[in-house]
Amino acid sequence: MSQNNDLTRFDKESSNYLRDVLYGDKIEKREKWETLFKNDTIFHADYPKGFDETRELAFRRIKAVADAKLFSIFDFEHDPTNLFTSHEMLG
Numbered sequence: 614m615s616q617n618n619d620l621t622r623f624d625k626e627s628s629n630y631l632r633d634v635l636y637g638d639k640i641e642k643r644e645k646w647e648t649l650f651k652n653d654t655i656f657h658a659d660y661p662k663g664f665d666e667t668r669e670l671a672f673r674r675i676k677a678v679a680d681a682k683l684f685s686i687f688d689f690e691h692d693p694t695n696l697f698t699s700h701e702m703l704g
Contacts, residue, residue: 638698642683646702649681678703 629640636643650656655677661667678684678699688695 636698636701638694642695642698643702645681645683646698649677649683650702653677674703 632640632643655670655673658670661670683702684695684699685692688699
C-alpha cells in the first residue's frame with residue numbers, strides 16, 4: 614500500500630489510470646478494501662497453525678468483509694465486476 618501512496622504523490626492521475634487498467638474497478642471500492650485491510654487486525658494475523666485455525670481465520674475474515682458490506686450475493690447479478698475485485702483483494 615505504501616508504494617501506491619508513493620506513486621500517487623508524484624502523479625495521482627497516471628497512478629489512478631494504471632490502477633483502473635490493472636484492477637478494472639473503481640478506485641473508491643479498492644480504497645474501501647485497503648482501509649479494511651489496514652484497520653482490521655484480523656488481516657494482520659500470522660499464518661494459522663492447523664486446519665481448525667485456518668478455518669476460523671477464514672471465517673473471521675469473510676465475516677469482516679460481509680460486515681463492511683464490500684460484497685453482496687446480489688453482485689452476481691447487479692455488479693459482477695465487484696466479484697473480480699473481491700477475489701483480487703482477498704487473494
